Amino acid sequence: MAPNHRLRLAAGLLLLPLILPAASLARDTIAPGQPLRGNDTLVSSGTGSFALGFFSPPGSNNTYVGVWYARLPVRTVVWVANRADPVHGANAAATLSVSSACELAVAAANGTVVWSASPPPGAAEGPCAARIHDDGNLVVMDQLGRVAWQGFDHPTDTLLPGMRLGVDFAAGKNMTLTAWVSPSDPSPSAVVAAMDTSGDPEVFVWNGATKVWRSGPWDGVQFTGVPDTVTYKALGFSFRFVNNAQEATYSFHVRDASIVSRLALNSTGAGGGLLQRWTWLEAARAWYLYWYAPKDQCDAVSPCGPNGVCDASTVPACACLRGFTPLSPATWALRDGRDGCVRATPLDCANRTDGFAVLPHAKVPDTTQAVVDFGSSLEQCRQRCLRNCSCTAYASANLTGEPGHRGCVMWTGGLDDLRVYPGYGQDLYFRLAAADLASVSKSKKKVNTVVAIVVSITALMAILLAVAGFFIWRAKKTKARKPASGTWRAGPRSKEGSEGKGHGDDLELPVYDYETIAKATEGFSTENKLGEGGFGPVYKGKLEDGQEIAVKTLSRTSTQGFEEFKNEDSRYRIIHRDLKTSNILLDEEMTPKISDFGMARMFGNDDAEINTLRVVGTYGYMAPEYAMDGVFSVKSDVFSFGVIVLEIIAGKRNRGVYSYSGHLNILAHAWSLLNEGKGIDLVDENLNGSFESDEVLKCLKVGLLCVQENPDDRPLMSQVLMMLASTDAASLPTPKQPGFAARRAAAEDTLWSKPDCSVVDSMTITMVEGR
């Protein structure tokens, strides 16, 4: 190389972020003249999370260039450059190079280029360099520091955090996922996930020309067909949906660096849908199937046809919208609903007698033919739909918008691919003739009995929400500082906002100022005193709106400064220390709230655990290391949570119930049942067998994982949420022996205890050592 040429190149490269850390062994960049070959890999230089190199899938005779997780023990390829153009021969000597004209190329040993990618003409000024980033993106950057080409614009089968799925109109890019043909063949199969932008944008999964799954439109918070997204938010996931003139794209992000998550499209879907969200579970050192779609018969595209409603929790699953009857009664009776339903009474638009009925908890119909208006209020949409005789239904378009500007989606013709979820989904307003409207208002729902039966199991989900709520509350609290005067701060409780039900905002805790509380308790009058808790008196009170409340006060002897508690901006974690069923309150809508933070301790981020001389808590819920040695950490709350889970399953208190079976407590009892393959025997017999065994076993396993003797073995709450929300229980790790199973009742014999006479019905104890 001529010296002046080398100089020019060096000058060009100086502008690139090319300088490798001296200590790092693996490089993260290739430049012109420095191709990657053989078994070399590039490793991202910041966190070292991703590697780029050559690989041959197991069972394949081809070599590919791919990106995989560098730090996971299981090689998981998330991106492939030459998926359709392999270098023949397993472990063949191949090269990946970047030319000075910014072309990225994969070549076989004999020099034949099998795959190449280059920026549009004029878009880049060479020389370029290609670098693997910490997010898994392979980026070709030109000498002006502009992105000439990047792997994230060309997804293969996997969406990583920050990667977009959808259409970038401005750049003319259509980012889709295409499943591998098989685990040994990364070439594109017929299974494709792509954003359809013709109506209100929705993601469809296609198998060839057949639609196999529809996400539903983005409602401002989530896709209406993925209503459990709210549970991810508590884990630190966030979602970004952009819908404007430049792009219509979806992407997800994870705040917590310890969570490794990917969305992948799979062509077989054996045992878990086609679109799958996998999350790395460090405890099991394996990938964990966290979510998948299609999931049930209602997730197929339009199983109940136009104007039919699919409900997976009923048999048969298909029903007609009110005011409609099956188009083909014979096939409908044979449970083939695909022909759908037709109107019983013709509309009378010209005479303006039509109206709208509401279908709650809906995944709204296919929007590819729908019209979207983001600027109107729901009432304006109603008027507009009523006036337009071809409009058959409308729904809110953006639940996060200002109440007057949530806009709407409006449908014409048949309402296709409609389903409902228990407790999730949004309201759909559909047009009916006056005669049918009258009958709708008469028929009322009959869900109450069902609720009573399943309440034990759903209570578990409730706790999950409570925990989620706690995290959200912590996060929100840092933002919203101004105390509201005795009002629920949660915005979505406004009238129109009831559509927002089931979304995270509903979980926000109210903040009351002192005056409101003082007024409600009539100045903390002794007449209103209910009892004395371990940390101070408890008063009953009544808010101005008639709501009855209990107020627990912190006494001055508390070592925990209340100011400190109030002034927490998120560096701290809170350890509750007294989680138990009686500290979980349910409102009339069965929304759980964790109460009694009187014993909660703040935790700096650097503290792993705290030693205390004062052990406070409740027998039966305290972790062994805390009860015995006074050591507590986030894992002691996890232990208490596990006890609660087991109690809910059994419908019994932890202690004193199982001595007849030779076990001291529910933990040992549950553990031995699980090991004997009789886990189901633990379930509360009052349920009379009306539960899903798989769900129960999952909860049982999770509960037992939480109460393991060694705190390090117990999962973090984020992992607990992940495990509870996921669909695959089989891959959960096997719980080790629970705490207290071996130690027997040592705690009981040696500790001095003082019963608490607060309003709660279980015993709270305060133990003081060395006094």
Ligand SMILES: *[C@@H]1O[C@H](CO)[C@@H](O)[C@H](O)[C@H]1NC(C)=O
């Ligand atoms: C790979 O090559 C070996 C040896 O040539 C052959 O036996 C095997 O069938 C090939 N496998 C595939 C999947 O083509």
Ligand SMILES: *[C@@H]1O[C@H](CO)[C@@H](O)[C@H](O)[C@H]1NC(C)=O
């Ligand atoms: C070079 O290798 C490629 C891929 O391995 C092969 O298809 C091609 O026939 C080879 N070309 C020559 C000239 O050997």
Ligand SMILES: *[C@@H]1O[C@H](CO)[C@@H](O)[C@H](O)[C@H]1NC(C)=O
């Ligand atoms: C890569 O490593 C594998 C296993 O160590 C070896 O069999 C193969 O020949 C190597 N390939 C190249 C191109 O060096």
Ligand SMILES: *[C@@H]1O[C@H](CO)[C@@H](O)[C@H](O)[C@H]1NC(C)=O
């Ligand atoms: C994007 O690709 C998908 C799948 O190939 C296709 O169905 C869709 O029409 C494309 N969208 C645009 C805007 O090109």
Ligand SMILES: *[C@@H]1O[C@H](CO)[C@@H](O)[C@H](O)[C@H]1NC(C)=O
């Ligand atoms: C697709 O899913 C099946 C079953 O879950 C799994 O065995 C297979 O490895 C997956 N395919 C790919 C390419 O990951």
Ligand SMILES: *[C@@H]1O[C@H](CO)[C@@H](O)[C@H](O)[C@H]1NC(C)=O
């Ligand atoms: C609508 O009004 C017209 C005139 O008042 C009447 O003849 C017609 O029967 C009405 N249509 C319906 C469906 O009631």
Ligand SMILES: *[C@@H]1O[C@H](CO)[C@@H](O)[C@H](O)[C@H]1NC(C)=O
């Ligand atoms: C009625 O609505 C349809 C679809 O939303 C639209 O195409 C049509 O132009 C509207 N008609 C009138 C009169 O506004």
Ligand SMILES: *[C@@H]1O[C@H](CO)[C@@H](O)[C@H](O)[C@H]1NC(C)=O
């Ligand atoms: C929905 O409303 C939010 C809040 O006003 C806004 O930021 C977002 O852009 C809206 N989405 C659409 C698609 O209009």
